[in-house]
Amino acid sequence: MNTVRDVYEYINAFAPFYTAESWDNSGLLVEAKGAEIDKVLIALDITTDVVEEANEIGANLIVSHHPVIFEPLKRIASDDVVYQLAKHDISAICAHTNLDVAQGGVNDILAHRLNLQNIQPLEPLDSNGLSLGRIGELNNTMDCAAFLDSVKKELGCSGLKYTQGCTQIKRVAVCGGAGASLVYRAAQLQADALVTADSKHNILLDAKKLGITLVDAGHYCTEQVVLQPLAEKLRKAFPSLCIVCSQREGDPVQYQ
Numbered sequence: 001m002n003t004v005r006d007v008y009e010y011i012n013a014f015a016p017f018y019t020a021e022s023w024d025n026s027g028l029l030v031e032a033k034g035a036e037i038d039k040v041l042i043a044l045d046i047t048t049d050v051v052e053e054a055n056e057i058g059a060n061l062i063v064s065h066h067p068v069i070f071e072p073l074k075r076i077a078s079d080d081v082v083y084q085l086a087k088h089d090i091s092a093i094c095a096h097t098n099l100d101v102a103q104g105g106v107n108d109i110l111a112h113r114l115n116l117q118n119i120q121p122l123e124p125l126d127s128n129g130l131s132l133g134r135i136g137e138l139n140n141t142m143d144c145a146a147f148l149d150s151v152k153k154e155l156g157c158s159g160l161k162y163t164q165g166c167t168q169i170k171r172v173a174v175c176g177g178a179g180a181s182l183v184y185r186a187a188q189l190q191a192d193a194l195v196t197a198d199s200k201h202n203i204l205l206d207a208k209k210l211g212i213t214l215v216d217a218g219h220y221c222t223e224q225v226v227l228q229p230l231a232e233k234l235r236k237a238f239p240s241l242c243i244v245c246s247q248r249e250g251d252p253v254q255y256q
Contacts, residue, residue: 004035004061005028005035007063007093007234010238014104015098015099016098024097024098025070026099027094029093029094030090030092032085032089039241039244040063040241041054044220044224045064046066051088051090067094107176114174115138115154117137132179132182135186138169140170141169143168148215151217157221162213162215163205165210169192172191173189176222180196183203193215197223198216218253219253227246
């Protein structure tokens with residue numbers, strides 16, 4: 001029988017929790033009293049809907065990307081997610097920035113999803129391959145409109161926010177989630193485009209000035225790409241576990 005700690009140690013082996021950013025709160029954040037598990041739910045966020053889904057399908061562990069506890073808790077109410085997890089004896093492992101920077105993590109998967117070749121670290125953190133973002137090349141140069149259509153299709157976006165700084169796209173940098181500040185590093189490495197999320201007004205202005213097409217594909221769409229590959233990885237490591245991705249979460253951003 002597998003335990004919560006078994007899954008934690010497995011994730012820790014390929015995306016070490018000590019590599020998470022200092023401001024982050026990745027790890028085993030909720031540990032239920034039952035150590036043994038037989039079903040795992042994978043999600044980007046642990047919301048009340050996701051906890052309800054886990055309880056209904058009998059999952060006693062949720063593995064998420066975003067931390068279910070981020071800031072110190074000063075009060076817990078009965079409708080809070082952490083309370084609901086404890087109530088239903090569901091544990092929570094959250095692999096956030098450690099999964100972003102890991103080899104084979106969010107950014108590698110995002111780069112492959114966008115069909116990049118010759119993928120390299122964008123902002124190396126050490127000599128072992130940990131990096132903020134990735135940079136690579138498309139097989140063929142694309143005009144900006146075609147590139148935007150490709151990003152939208154590959155990531156399943158309902159819409160894109162972008163600024164056009166370059167009309168012909170070949171060299172592309174990526175960073176899942178809030179990585180728009182990497183536009184300056186992308187410019188140093190002569191990227192034609194940066195695909196990321198959560199871009200601020202001043203960053204968009206700077207991207208245009210730097211001659212980079214900055215594509216804001218949304219936080220959800222640039223990170224949810226990791227869920228199915230993570231589920232497959234866990235299935236291979238734990239063949240006796242039933243591992244499923246949440247069917248109740250989706251992009252909270254709507255486009256008209």
